[in-house]
Amino acid sequence: MSNLDSKLPELMRQATEDLEPESVDLVERSVAQGTRLRQRRSVLAGTAAGVAVLATLGVVVGAVQHFDRDGQAAPAGSLAVGPSATPKPSLPSKAPSGPVATSPSANLKDPTLTTLKSLLQGPSRTFSMPENWGGKDDGFFGASWVVDDGKGGSRVEVLLERFKGPARCAGEPGCRTRPDGSTIRSESLSPEYSDARQKEFGIVSSHVEITRKDGRRISVASYNGVSEKGTKHTRVAPILTVAQLTKLADSQAWQFPAKVSK
Structure with a gap:
């Protein structure tokens, strides 16, 4: 081999x-x-x-x-920048005025809307732009009118709620307990913007929120324009002062068909 x-x-x-x-x-x-x-x-x-x-x-x-898409993060290559201005503190039950909360067309027979108009009646006052929102299922009722006394339109709005529990301030700033056991919070001529837009639009508002001893809460507000934001002011000050808003909120005419929330 x-x-x-x-x-x-x-x-x-x-x-x-x-x-x-x-x-x-x-x-x-x-x-x-x-x-x-x-x-x-x-x-x-x-x-x-x-x-x-x-x-x-x-x-x-x-x-x-x-x-x-899911987390609302900034696009790749850019920085996620938060709001530059601190939002203005507002009353907890301030009535919403965005497109979600506002009805496309107001129900002129709505009891909250009709009650609001009846309480705002006065010499030379005209009413326009009615809105109402909420309902029994929502647990709150809101309504608003633009009221003009000859000095420009002013949006006036109300929000009615009922909640479980006694009225109390619990040391909250700007809140006080009244002799009848109700609590009241108020703001006067508060700017709607905390940045340069305030100079552009000039909208200010006054707010009053009263929570009665039995849990009924009435929040009312008045603006010096026809809307809360997005339009320029139409008058120097809101048509109603804090004292007038307090009287409006204290009216026994408000009805509370909403059930107590759990």
Whole structure:
């Protein structure tokens, strides 16, 4: 077996030394083809790596966009900046005036709306832009009118609520307990904006919130414009002062069909 191994190469050389290749450039073409295949594999490897990088970036970007949609985060590459101005503190039961809370068209037969108008009647006063919101299922009732006494329109609004528990201030600033056991909170000529928009719109308001001993709460507000925000003021001061708002909130005419909340 060992003799055959040593003689086999020589026998193969002798058997093939007189043979001509079918093509003189066979070896050259084989080498070239091999080079092209290596280059192609290199390109494919580079492409695959690029695709992998793009896929990774796609996952990251997709995750950022998903977080942005669900978590309201800032877009990638930007800084999440919060509000620059501290919002003005307002009464807890201040009546909402946004598009969600406000009815598209007021129900002129709504008892809260009609009661508000009857209590605001006065010489030379006109009423417009009625709104009402809330209901029994919501647990609160709100209404508003724009009242004009010849000195410009003023939005006046009321919010009626009922809650479980005694009326108390619990040391809250601006709140006091009255002799009848009710509590009262008030703000006078409070700016609606705490930034440059206040100079642009100039809206100020006065608020009074009274919580009666039995849990009934009446919040009333008056503005020196036809809306809470987004429009310029139409008069120097709201049509009602804090004293007048207190009298309005103290009226026994308010009805509370809302059930006690749990």
